[in-house]
Amino acid sequence: MTLLTIDVTIRVSLSGVQKTCLALVAAAGSFVAGALMPVDPPSEPATLNLTNLLKPAVKLDLEFPGVKAIAIQRVEQWKNLITQGEAQERKRRIFSSPASFQGKIVHQAELVGHEKVIALTFDDGPWINTTEKVLKILNQYQVKATFFWIGKHLKLYPNIAKKVVAQGHAIGNHTWHHPYSLNPSEATKEIEETATLIHQVTGVKTSLFRPPGGVLNNGLSAYAQQQKYTVMMWSADSKDWNTATSTSTMIDNVLRNARSGGIVLLHDGGGNRWQTVEALPVIIAEFKNRGYKFVTVPELLQMEENQIKLQAK
Numbered sequence: 001m002t003l004l005t006i007d008v009t010i011r012v013s014l015s016g017v018q019k020t021c022l023a024l025v026a027a028a029g030s031f032v033a034g035a036l037m038p039v040d041p042p043s044e045p046a047t048l049n050l051t052n053l054l055k056p057a058v059k060l061d062l063e064f065p066g067v068k069a070i071a072i073q074r075v076e077q078w079k080n081l082i083t084q085g086e087a088q089e090r091k092r093r094i095f096s097s098p099a100s101f102q103g104k105i106v107h108q109a110e111l112v113g114h115e116k117v118i119a120l121t122f123d124d125g126p127w128i129n130t131t132e133k134v135l136k137i138l139n140q141y142q143v144k145a146t147f148f149w150i151g152k153h154l155k156l157y158p159n160i161a162k163k164v165v166a167q168g169h170a171i172g173n174h175t176w177h178h179p180y181s182l183n184p185s186e187a188t189k190e191i192e193e194t195a196t197l198i199h200q201v202t203g204v205k206t207s208l209f210r211p212p213g214g215v216l217n218n219g220l221s222a223y224a225q226q227q228k229y230t231v232m233m234w235s236a237d238s239k240d241w242n243t244a245t246s247t248s249t250m251i252d253n254v255l256r257n258a259r260s261g262g263i264v265l266l267h268d269g270g271g272n273r274w275q276t277v278e279a280l281p282v283i284i285a286e287f288k289n290r291g292y293k294f295v296t297v298p299e300l301l302q303m304e305e306n307q308i309k310l311q312a313k
């Protein structure tokens with residue numbers, strides 16, 4: 001039998017993705033079914049990487065009837081996966097609050113007869129050391145959380161911020177300087193400049209705003225609401241912002257106020273947060289023991305929105 005070596009190049013036009021061409025190396029006589037590329041969707045849209053997705057090179061025996069057709073079918077599947085991944089990615093990166101929550105102040109979700117869910121939130125980052133430690137713990141326990149960033153910290157640590165987004169966590173705006181009192185034009189600047197930098201660094205457009213210190217009467221919340229942000233408060237305060245709070249008290253503060261649909265206030269930035277880092281695995285493990293599922297704030301809002309729509313029917 002004569003073996004022919006043929007190089008086949010299939011060019012795939014991928015809408016929305018930078019033009020990429022996929023080369024399939026075909027070597028006659030060495031077809032192995034198992035060598036066909038995997039079609040599992042990428043588990044993490046943020047790290048969707050064409051090069052990885054399209055590896056390894058495929059060996060095809062063109063004398064085998066139907067092999068070329070299979071290859072073409074697989075390419076179509078990959079294209080679909082990429083399109084789906086892109087759509088998910090876009091949805092995740094450009095988050096606008098569900099209609100019921102635009103311009104509203106939210107302390108927790110009101111979920112009826114729902115599985116137990118809770119949203120962990122981390123404020124005042126991104127921050128050197130602690131944000132990455134928090135990320136590591138969240139990753140270890142497969143938990144997605146929501147991070148409310150301060151613009152001036154984001155400017156200092158853009159690479160840490162990118163890691164947060166790459167790991168699939170949600171992002172909110174927490175002003176540029178973390179002010180407590182300011183005039184209306186400063187309020188606009190605090191929110192807009194932070195929003196611009198978040199977008200520049202990560203591609204994320206968020207409609208979540210958390211007022212520094214939870215202060216609702218200094219013009220920040222008013223501006224955010226006018227811009228259709230959802231002003232995100234919390235239902236359980238760990239009080240980790242006070243360095244006098246011990247790790248065990250933080251844990252107790254969170255768990256004592258636990259309820260389904262709840263939002264937990266923690267801090268990964270703005271100071272030495274080693275106690276938060278120490279408390280986090282205990283908090284997560286105990287919530288898991290109690291049967292809670294962790295969701296991001298956008299997921300939490302969407303759950304309540306779905307419930308509202310269902311009730312309306």
Ligand SMILES: [Zn+2]
Binds near residue numbers: 212
């Ligand atoms: Zn804060």
